[in-house]
């Protein structure tokens with residue numbers, strides 16, 4: 001961070017120092033959190049601009065404030081790029097984040113008390129797919145499908161039976177901890193049969209879909225919601241992609257139904273990320289994310305780790321640490337001290353509590369953004385095994401030794417793979 005008279009460092013050294021510390025932390029750790037990524041320097045630059053100064057309630061050509069000459073163009077570019085990258089009729093780029101985007105879908109399609117269906121949260125679904133602690137679980141009659149106890153995969157027969165019995169008006173597919181390909185055509189067939197609107201929430205896999213590394217829900221789902229900051233590598237935000245019949249209702253639900261002014265600096269960052277996602281390199285990037293996840297999964301399985309569903313088809317791995325003799329939270333904490341950033345996670349049919357579950361969730365998008373490949377994934381698996389095995393020994397000195405050994409090796413590798421947006 002530079003020091004000029006008006007710079008953050010000069011004006012607010014306390015905050016400048018904290019941001020610097022976070023930059024250092026991000027540079028010096030390996031991010032294996034499946035919902036995170038590192039944005040490019042260009043995306044970072046677009047989000048930190050004067051666009052944050054502007055109010056733009058409404059849509060291009062129909063705003064409630066003057067001075068939209070430039071903002072209208074920026075939002076239109078973002079919309080056009082979203083439609084081109086995903087191949088949809090309509091795009092709304094204003095939702096503040098993934099959760100408000102999903103709320104807008106409810107507002108556009110159902111009424112309070114209506115029956116809605118989604119994947120259960122502990123099975124890998126999202127809070128906003130009608131889970132009880134979420135507004136969506138309180139305001140709607142939500143029913144949930146699960147994954148097979150043995151297979152760890154969504155059982156489409158169970159989804160169909162539940163849909164026939166409950167007749168939901170809205171069906172969500174997608175989630176936060178699904179390591180396997182989502183069968184959009186099968187969901188679409190079920191939704192059609194029971195007369196439900198099908199929403200594909202592709203928050204996690206949007207970058208894979210954009211890069212052709214996961215089948216697209218386009219042509220199957222009526223509405224697609226996604227965050228922009230996970231595999232898609234954009235700023236924190238969201239988009240709703242819709243077929244023509246739902247376009248007007250979605251726009252009305254986002255504004256004025258749910259939100260005020262859009263975050264124009266975010267819109268610009270989304271536009272830049274979509275430009276990047278449209279390049280041929282992005283398809284290589286998306287495929288490398290999956291190749292890295294598959295290698296990491298195989299290496300971990302070879303070291304005695306248990307993988308929910310036995311492996312992965314996408315960027316995400318869900319580990320059941322029970323056979324390793326440790327719980328998810330202490331493992332995540334020890335790994336973090338060793339420079340490997342993960343999150344503890346509930347596994348399907350977890351006998352432990354959500355705040356102290358059996359699982360660990362991993363993702364390879366961020367490491368792939370740093371340019372890492374399959375040989376680095378083998379190292380990561382070896383380091384994870386070293387820390388987790390030490391932890392299982394229950395001996396503090398053994399844990400300390402493993403953590404500091406791995407920390408040293410992580411320091412070496414992070415030096416070789418710069419963080420996009422931070423290092424040249």
Ligand SMILES: *Cc1c(COP(=O)(O)O)cnc(C)c1O
Nearest residue numbers: 097098099126175176201203204
């Ligand atoms: C991350 C995520 C969301 C919510 O996104 P926020 O931006 O955190 O509100 C919604 N749905 C799914 C499937 C997600 O993975």
